Amino acid sequence: MKLSARNQLKGRIVEVRKGQTTAHVRLEVNGTLITASITNEAVDELRLANGQDAYAVIKASDVMIATD
Amino acid sequence: MKLSARNQLKGRIVEVRKGQTTAHVRLEVNGTLITASITNEAVDELRLANGQDAYAVIKASDVMIATD
């Protein structure tokens, strides 16, 4: 499957924390931590777990720019 | 200013392309390219330009996870 989302960052899962409906998944991508808030169901269906290779996928219109 | 967004990735701007209302800004973050789609006004107000240090800022609820 090819996806229109411009940002598909390869990394490794370092934390999966499930709440009642919403889970937080943390990836390490080139030494940077990225946090994703997704459904518990997605965690189960993709069998996401620590140490697994995965991608953080982000649509360009969801990225802001900041400067110091 | 401190921001609730969980993902604030430091990098350098490598491309700024403006359309009629919407601009695409590309950052290099640790060797990875990240594309942001923002307003032309934001580009002007922050004076975004090639070679400038900047952050890609992404809310956790806008990050998806993919696996191979």
Place this chain on the structure above:
Amino acid sequence: MKLSARNQLKGRIVEVRKGQTTAHVRLEVNGTLITASITNEAVDELRLANGQDAYAVIKASDVMIATD
């Protein structure tokens, strides 16, 4: 690739309209039209064109509910 996004609706592309940076792509999914606003680059990279099979992909946190 498997994706955490809960909504992956199979359909057929019926319109691709590019602006200067942002394109509008329209899919027919089970008789319903769905409009996506994506980058021109994504249109080019995925070679999106009328008549092509494709999926509309939407993260659950981007779906609202309305009632009459």
Place this chain on the structure above:
Amino acid sequence: MKLSARNQLKGRIVEVRKGQTTAHVRLEVNGTLITASITNEAVDELRLANGQDAYAVIKASDVMIATD
């Protein structure tokens, strides 16, 4: 009320599951399941329940396109 969001898909609610703050609501739209992640408060205020007619509302900039 008329809304700028391009995607307003009529369906029927088939599941409402509340967490501590966030609820998942599932609609059947023309035989396709659509999942929405919304606040518990919205569920209460709109009195969302199984069997109810409702719309899934999605802004065009939140729709991605994928191809096989």
Place this chain on the structure above:
Amino acid sequence: MKLSARNQLKGRIVEVRKGQTTAHVRLEVNGTLITASITNEAVDELRLANGQDAYAVIKASDVMIATD
């Protein structure tokens, strides 16, 4: 129509600027300017124009918090 989006801010349109596909619409809400980036089609369909009463509608999961 009742909508699950938690933020529906009543105001008045003070600017409508169309690009090739994407328009910027500015509302004044209680003395504060709010900018929306929507499709040209939505502008046409809702006949948005200066001086018109309108609402800015924002899903709670799209709101961040910042502190000084």
Place this chain on the structure above:
Amino acid sequence: MKLSARNQLKGRIVEVRKGQTTAHVRLEVNGTLITASITNEAVDELRLANGQDAYAVIKASDVMIATD
């Protein structure tokens, strides 16, 4: 830090409610209530609490327009 997000509305926090992973934070901005759904971690890191001055920050592409 300067941010590309077009909407940065100054107000005061009037409610912080944490779930297992996701928190709801409510601000009063010029007499209008704004609800944000953010991570518990952000609440902790920014030490968000009732009575505190804060900003609601919203990207223009996440704002819709509605008319009566």
